[in-house]
Amino acid sequence: MTSELCKVLIVDDELLIRQGIKHYIxxxxxxxxxxxxxxxxxxxxxxxxxxxxxxxxxxxVMPIMDGEELTKIIRAAYPRIQVIVLSSFxxxxxxxxxxxxGVTDYILKPKLEGTLLLKALQNAxxxxxxxxxxxxxxxxxxxxxxxxxxLMEDYSIEVEExxxxxxxxxxxxxxxxxxxxxxxxxxxxxxxxxxxxxxxQLPDSFFLPIQSGExxxxxxxxxxxxxxxxxxxxxEHTSMxxxxxxxSVSDHFSKVNNMKLMYEQQAAALKRYSFYFxxxxxFNNEGLPAVEKD
Numbered sequence: 064m065t066s067e068l069c070k071v072l073i074v075d076d077e078l079l080i081r082q083g084i085k086h087y088i089x090x091x092x093x094x095x096x097x098x099x100x101x102x103x104x105x106x107x108x109x110x111x112x113x114x115x116x117x118x119x120x121x122x123x124v125m126p127i128m129d130g131e132e133l134t135k136i137i138r139a140a141y142p143r144i145q146v147i148v149l150s151s152f153x154x155x156x157x158x159x160x161x162x163x164x165g166v167t168d169y170i171l172k173p174k175l176e177g178t179l180l181l182k183a184l185q186n187a188x189x190x191x192x193x194x195x196x197x198x199x200x201x202x203x204x205x206x207x208x209x210x211x212x213x214l215m216e217d218y219s220i221e222v223e224e225x226x227x228x229x230x231x232x233x234x235x236x237x238x239x240x241x242x243x244x245x246x247x248x249x250x251x252x253x254x255x256x257x258x259x260x261x262x263x264q265l266p267d268s269f270f271l272p273i274q275s276g277e278x279x280x281x282x283x284x285x286x287x288x289x290x291x292x293x294x295x296x297x298x299e300h301t302s303m304x305x306x307x308x309x310x311s312v313s314d315h316f317s318k319v320n321n322m323k324l325m326y327e328q329q330a331a332a333l334k335r336y337s338f339y340f341x342x343x344x345x346f347n348n349e350g351l352p353a354v355e356k357d
Contacts, residue, residue: 068096069188072116074107074133075100075149076125080172084120086263087177095184104128104136111141117194118167118187120147138165145187149175211273211283214322231269231319235288238273238313238322239298240329241280242337253280253308257301264297265290274326281326288315295347302345309337311346 068091075081081100090097098114101107105128107119119137123130134146148169167187170179188194241253254272261268265286274281286294295312302310311333316325336346 067194069094069118069184069191069194070096070098070114070116071118071120071184072098072107072110072114073100074102074104074119074121074125074130076102076122078102080122080149083175084180086259087175087180089258089262093181093184094188104130104133107133108136111137111144116144117191118145118147118184120149120184123148123150134166143192145190147183147187208271210319211271211322214320215273215326231285233269233285233287234317235286235291235315236317236319236322236325237284237286237291237294237315238326238329239282239284240311240313240326240333242309242333243278243280253305254282256305257282257298260297260301261294264293268294273322274330279330281330283319283322285319291315299345299347306344309333309344309346311336313347 071090073081073084075084085097085100088095098116099110101110103125104121107121108128111119119133121130121133130148134148137144137146145167146165148166149172150169151172167190168183170183239257258270261270261284267286268290269285271283272280273283284294298310298312302308311329313325313329316322333346337343340346
């Protein structure tokens with residue numbers, strides 16, 4: 064029995080639907096990987112040989128080749144591929160026809176959301192012969208969380224380089240620090256909001272909470288250095304829609320062993336700047352305003 068990420072091909076003629084599906088869940092954390100997308104059945108068939116999906120998630124009504132015809136061809140030519148149909152309320156006859164062709168499941172588009180989508184995918188993965196779903200990122204995150212906990216408890220601890228390479232895939236680290244002001248009870252919401260925003264713009268980023276204390280929250284982000292500008296833009300944009308918080312992004316650093324020291328320095332600087340500039344909700348080390356020395 065093989066253990067791997069379950070490969071999913073998304074087929075829908077509406078770009079917004081495809082984009083929405085891509086951001087409904089943390090794909091690799093749940094054991095899945097989007098390997099392609101297509102706007103109709105004909106495009107999907109041209110991709111199947113190249114990307115070898117385990118699951119095809121397809122709309123019913125599409126131009127050139129609809130989901131019903133695509134399902135018939137997949138069931139005949141690729142019987143191991145599981146098919147999940149997306150439909151609207153008024154397309155019951157089409158859905159019934161696809162079930163006669165052997166689709167695995169269907170989801171009503173107006174009710175499409177993360178929990179329902181994940182359940183349908185997991186059910187489909189369970190039907191794949193000799194396949195075992197593995198949540199790779201979740202395993203990596205558990206290992207990374209263990210090292211972070213150790214380092215935050217005592218930054219004098221040195222962690223072996225080879226262990227760090229397994230836990231963190233990139234060479235550049237950043238600290239995101241927040242002052243909670245009146246929102247001390249929102250730390251979980253903030254974490255998920257920031258995680259989702261980063262996932263949309265930086266899908267390969269590695270993001271972990273490192274601190275949640277009285278009035279402050281910290282996160283460690285592991286990305287390629289060339290993605291720094293995008294990271295700053297994401298955090299700044301998030302700060303605009305959550306103006307009751309004060310945000311900052313640190314300079315990059317290359318050794319995770321420096322994390323606790325960097326976090327403490329960043330948190331202290333953020334307190335200082337937020338005191339002198341109470342109307343500003345975002346700071347980063349490029350272009351920080353000057354403050355008076357004590």
